[in-house]
Amino acid sequence: MVEQILESLSRFLPETVLVGALCLAILSDLVFRQNRGIAPLIALGGLFLSLYYVTEQAGVSQQIFSGMIVVDPFAVFFKFLIGVTAILIVLFSFYSSEVQSTQKRIGEYFSLILALTLGMYLMAGAVNLLMMVLAIELTSLTSYILAGYTREAPDSSEASLKYMIYGALSTGLMLYGISILYGLTGATDIYGINASIAYNGVNEVTLLIAVILILVGFGYKISAVPFHFWTPDVYEGAPVTITAFLSVASKAAGFAMMIRFFRVSFIDLTPGGFPDEMWVLLQGIEWNKIVAIISVLTMTLGNLVAVWQDNLKRLLAYSSIAHAGYMLMGVVVLSNAGVAAVLIYFMVYLFMNLGAFYVVMLVANKTGKEDIDSYKGLGYRSPIVAVSFVIFLISLTGLPPTAGFIGKLYLFAALFEAKWIWLAVVGALNSVVSLYYYVRVLRNMFLRDPAEDKSPIEFSTAQIVVLIALVIPTILFGLYFAPLVDFANASIVMFGVR
């Protein structure tokens, strides 16, 4: 037992580093009361070190801690993605006037970001329903608090409470589903559930209810319709840095967990189980049909409602709901190509979405406004920021030559390959709708005169460097995407599968 735990610990370094940094950040705030600059540096250092250990885990495929979590290429991919996002968010926080205005509690802010990152790392690797619940709960609790971090603003506390009530409700429903699933199969680890369904067979109606209830929990995390109600309010009310973090990392962790849960629990794992790269469903419950419906609802509602939004944070919130819908299409097709497409999309989405939120933050820092009208004439007031924003928005629409196009291309290719033509058509129509509201922002920036203030907006060099660091991959991956595709294809390998 002890040997096994020590062995597991050596595979658990990224998370251990985060826990250490978390405790140090809290302590530093108590010890160095005068110097508030230490906690952010500890957070940044901890995240970099943990990202280094994540890259060290490349190629490992192992179950650790009595089969509670796994370290496999799939988990490593998502941990890498989440780690990069967390580092960028910490960098954003240095320049966010919203966050810096809460100077007194800055230590807790960074320690909570570390706890949130840890929760997402665990979500990426959890293979036991118990671990899934704990990881979701760690992620959710810290997100509730961070969403309400700038408590002086009433919006922020409201966002927190809404987030919390919806979150607690969906956790409750998910737990009920888990309890039924446990009763049916007598197991809580997903390999055991698979074995029980494959060899003993279970009642389909009961299984369906359990799966739908568990899907509520996942749907909440990835903000899929109809579990999205919290998203716009929370994205609008929370500090921009946290909104950006939730929109990318939290969604990624949710997808990682959902794909792993469905892939391992309800797909035939026996050798020779999949003839030509298509997965074989166990028993009769076609959960992918349910996911297909959710996907269509999610992207359609996200895009249609985004058209009416005047606040840019809300607009991006609905756009992120729509993007969750696109990515769900990759889960529907039941093939490795589909999952690889989701991974590619996430890598691309990381840069373009964080970039868009970063621009919103920079502009809000200077003008104090987030509505679309305040972007009038931004093209003249700050050309670099405006042009970068254009690139991010084009990429979010999915037009060449940006990375967003590559993401969509692989998704649609996977759909066509699996004969899901109608879903691909719905996805394509949705992209057209999304063009409309993204162009509305572009038009405001370049074709409209600024309402009152025409003075140029200046940004510091460091801020521009971070911006450029996000623009480059957004364009580069649109032109040279082979390494991205290779990375994604290598990362679809899950422990115990194939």
Add this chain to the structure above:
Amino acid sequence: MTLQAVLFYLLAAVSIASAIMVITRRNPVTSALFLVLNFFSLGGLYLTLHAQFIAVIQILVYAGAIMVLFLFVIMLLNLGDSQSLREVISLRKLAGVGLSTAFLLEIIYILGFRVSDFPAGEVTRGLEIGTVEYIGQKLFTDYLFPFEITSILLLAAIVGAVVMAKRKLD
């Protein structure tokens, strides 16, 4: 009827009645006290299932810690009778109740017609697995990892609760 059956029906009646009282009382203090009653009846139900350890911590953690927290906040915010809110019935709420009832009927159907594959028969190995020794042994071997993660969850919750609740009164 066996003792287990008598206890089951008695405690089931108490727990459902108290649950209904929790969500129908206007004064949050009354609700909280009925919730404590509900927790106690559940503790009794756990005993009928031979889950001694769970029954004890149900009382200690829920009735002892969580409910005290609730009552403390109600009193801190001074939400007595005067603060009770008038509840309104809206279309959304009716829809919610309708959906919930449909869900309930569905579950009852599944259970009632025994179309499920739930384990049948009697409580097996109950006296063995419900004890503190057995659970403790599991907890610090197979479940050591989640146990440790729980400590981080609680640390984050403590930090968060302090951050949210501590604020200069101005």
Add this chain to the structure above:
Amino acid sequence: MISVEQYLALSAVMFVIGVVGVLVRRNAIIVFMSIELMLNSVNLTLVAFSAYLGDVTGQMLVFFVMTVAAAEAAVGLAIIIALYRIRQTVNIDDINILKW
């Protein structure tokens, strides 16, 4: 003899009472109590399955669900206090949920 279905029916009824409470009540504190009801009915399901399956896993899950419930209650009540200080209300309809 009491069968597992009877325990499950009881917990289903309690769960739905909890869900109705969350959906219908406007007092945020009572909403949180309803969530505790839901979590408790989950615990009852788990203990019942655990007993009839003769497998301790369900009881282990209950142990962790209780921890989660405690953490959730602490954070939730702290958020309510924070909001109350700003708005002097615990009414969740005052904070227009479901705005498009």
